[in-house]
Amino acid sequence: MAADKFSFGIDPVSCHAWNKDRSQVAVSLNDHEVHIYSKGKGSEYEKKKTLSEHTQRVTSIDWAPKRNIIVTCGSDRNAHVWTLNGNNEWKPTLVILRINRAATCVKWSPEENKFAVGSGARLISICYFEQENDWWVSKHIKKPIRSTVTSLDWHPNNVLLAAGSTDFKARVFSAYIKDIEKKPSPTPWGSKMPFGSMMQEYGGGGGWIHSVTFDAPGNRLAWVGHDSTVNIVNTSADVGVVQTIKTNLLPFLNCVWAGPTSLVVGGHDCELYMYTVDGTGKPTLGGKLAVEAKAKTGKLSAMAKFKQLDSKATTEQDTQKSSTHQNSITQLSIHTGAKEAVVKLTSTGADGLMVNWDYKKLESSAKGSKV
Numbered sequence: 001m002a003a004d005k006f007s008f009g010i011d012p013v014s015c016h017a018w019n020k021d022r023s024q025v026a027v028s029l030n031d032h033e034v035h036i037y038s039k040g041k042g043s044e045y046e047k048k049k050t051l052s053e054h055t056q057r058v059t060s061i062d063w064a065p066k067r068n069i070i071v072t073c074g075s076d077r078n079a080h081v082w083t084l085n086g087n088n089e090w091k092p093t094l095v096i097l098r099i100n101r102a103a104t105c106v107k108w109s110p111e112e113n114k115f116a117v118g119s120g121a122r123l124i125s126i127c128y129f130e131q132e133n134d135w136w137v138s139k140h141i142k143k144p145i146r147s148t149v150t151s152l153d154w155h156p157n158n159v160l161l162a163a164g165s166t167d168f169k170a171r172v173f174s175a176y177i178k179d180i181e182k183k184p185s186p187t188p189w190g191s192k193m194p195f196g197s198m199m200q201e202y203g204g205g206g207g208w209i210h211s212v213t214f215d216a217p218g219n220r221l222a223w224v225g226h227d228s229t230v231n232i233v234n235t236s237a238d239v240g241v242v243q244t245i246k247t248n249l250l251p252f253l254n255c256v257w258a259g260p261t262s263l264v265v266g267g268h269d270c271e272l273y274m275y276t277v278d279g280t281g282k283p284t285l286g287g288k289l290a291v292e293a294k295a296k297t298g299k300l301s302a303m304a305k306f307k308q309l310d311s312k313a314t315t316e317q318d319t320q321k322s323s324t325h326q327n328s329i330t331q332l333s334i335h336t337g338a339k340e341a342v343v344k345l346t347s348t349g350a351d352g353l354m355v356n357w358d359y360k361k362l363e364s365s366a367k368g369s370k371v
Contacts, residue, residue, distance in 0.1 A: 003324060004043035004356045013348035015058065015331055020065035022335060024048070027348070028058035034072055036090075043356075053080045053092045060105045064112040071095075071115050073103035079117050079127070081136055095136040097125050107152040113180055116161055118149030124163055126175045126195075141173050141196045151211045155218040159184040159193055162221055164209025170223045170231070172199040188219055188235035202242050205229055207251065210267065215257045216340035220281055222263055224252035230265060234281030243282040249273070254332035258342040258359055264289070266329035266347060270321055274363065289362040327351035 011029040018025050025045065026036050032054045037045035056076035063070050070082040070090070077099050080092040097103060101120030108115045114128040117138070122145045125138035147167035154161055154175075161175040174193035176184055190199040207227030214221055222232045228251050231244045253267035263275040263283060272289040320326060327350035335344035335356050345357045 003358065005324065006043050006045050006354045008352045008354065010352055012327070012350035013330060013352060013354060015061045016333065016346065016348045016354065017061040017063040017070070018333065018335065018346065019063050019068065025346075025354070026051075026061050026063060026070055027354070028061060028072075029352075030057060032056055032058060032074065032076075034058055034061060034070075045354075049090055051080075051082055051090055051092070054078065056102075059103060060107075062106050062108050062115065064108045067112050069112075071106050071108060073097075073106040073117050075102040077102060077119075079103055079106060079125075079136075093134070093136060095127055095138070097127070097138055098140070099123065099125065101148075104148060104150060105152050107154060109154050109158050109175075110156055111158045111181075113158075114175070114177060116152050116154070116175060118152050118163060118165075120148040122147060122149075122165075124149055124152070124161070124173070124175075126161075126177065128177055128180050139177065139195060141175065143196075144198065144201070145169075145171070147208070150209055151223075153213045155187070155189070155214050156216070157184055157187060157218060160187065160189055160199065160218070162212040162214060162223075164212040164223050164225075166208035167203075168205055168208055168225070169201055169203035170209050170212055170221070171201045172221065173197070174199060188239060200233075200239060202231070202233060205231070205244070210251065210253045211255045213255050213257055213339075215260070216338060220257075220277070222255050222257065222277075222283075224255045224265055224267070226251045228252070230255070230263070230275055230283050232263070232277060232281040232283055234279075237280045241281075243280060245275070245283050245285070247285070254329060254347075256332050256334060256342075256345065257339040258345070258363075260340060262286070262342075262363070264332065264342075264345060264359075266332050268328045270323040270325045270327060270329060270349070272329070272332075272345075272347065272357070272362070289357070324355055325349040325351055325353055 014030045016027045034051040036049040054074040058074045073079040079095040082090045099119045099121040105118040117125040124141040127136045127138045151164040207225035212223040250268035252265040255265045266272045274286040275283040276286045335346040337343035
């Protein structure tokens with residue numbers, strides 16, 4: 001099997017984030033705490049620290065690799081930036097979000113001088129550090145968002161920000177903060193980029209957006225929705241045309257670019273799927289990744305069959321799925337490599353599992369697989 005598995009127990013893993021050298025991972029087990037685990041022997045991990053500043057469920061974590069600082073956000077309407085002090089302790093810094101609903105997602109910008117927080121308050125907070133007051137302040141992007149922001153991803157230029165929300169729309173905004181960065185150059189998404197301006201808007205589908213992601217050059221945007229669709233816009237072809245493929249699978253919750261022509265998705269189906277993307281941006285299902293063989297079971301007697309049918313509504317002895325994850329995949333991230341050339345992927349699930357996948361082995365095994 002082309003994967004290393006580690007179980008955190010029976011609690012769902014709601015979110016995770018890796019440090020720079022992948023020796024540590026921060027996870028939240030669907031509660032108000034963030035646990036930092038260090039890599040041990042083989043596929044084992046050992047708990048080192050617990051961050052307990054939030055008072056309600058932690059909804060998202062991001063770890064800035066260059067500066068080695070963590071940002072977390074939660075249902076308590078707060079975000080905290082954690083820095084490692086001289087005593088090897090993680091200390092939180094106040095973030096002034098100014099929201100009245102739960103914070104749902106958080107993402108560091110590529111240059112790590114600001115981060116974005118999506119929320120149920122129908123807005124995005126762009127946060128940057130104010131040295132004189134020693135806190136993180138925010139500016140709001142509000143219009144025309146009409147519902148909860150569920151997913152964020154930064155463009156490589158550190159200015160444009162993609163956002164998906166439950167109003168069925170995927171949008172690209174300018175998050176340019178003139179106090180801390182230079183004026184941005186024109187992009188295929190638009191040339192004038194004052195703070196908060198909406199560069200592009202896509203929608204019209206039948207489901208809220210679960211995940212958005214730019215490709216490595218920032219010319220293509222992909223997103224997945226609750227209507228079981230995979231959607232891609234390619235600015236090199238036409239910035240106004242959305243290429244959509246509707247599937248008969250359960251809705252996807254995550255999408256990650258794994259190469260110039262590869263998109264990996266996962267979600268309620270508990271499986272990873274690979275889509276190949278052509279020059280126009282049209283996605284095609286390439287195959288299912290990592291199918292495990294189910295263990296063989298012996299025959300049941302007639303009496304045992306009736307007992308099984310009565311207690312479990314099935315005559316099958318083994319009710320496990322053939323997938324590695326036994327419940328929804330809650331988050332998918334790049335473990336090793338980058339969007340243009342992924343080497344390893346990490347998935348966490350509602351089954352309490354964290355799986356590190358060898359992407360090259362998965363890619364070769366997916367060819368010719370049936371879905």
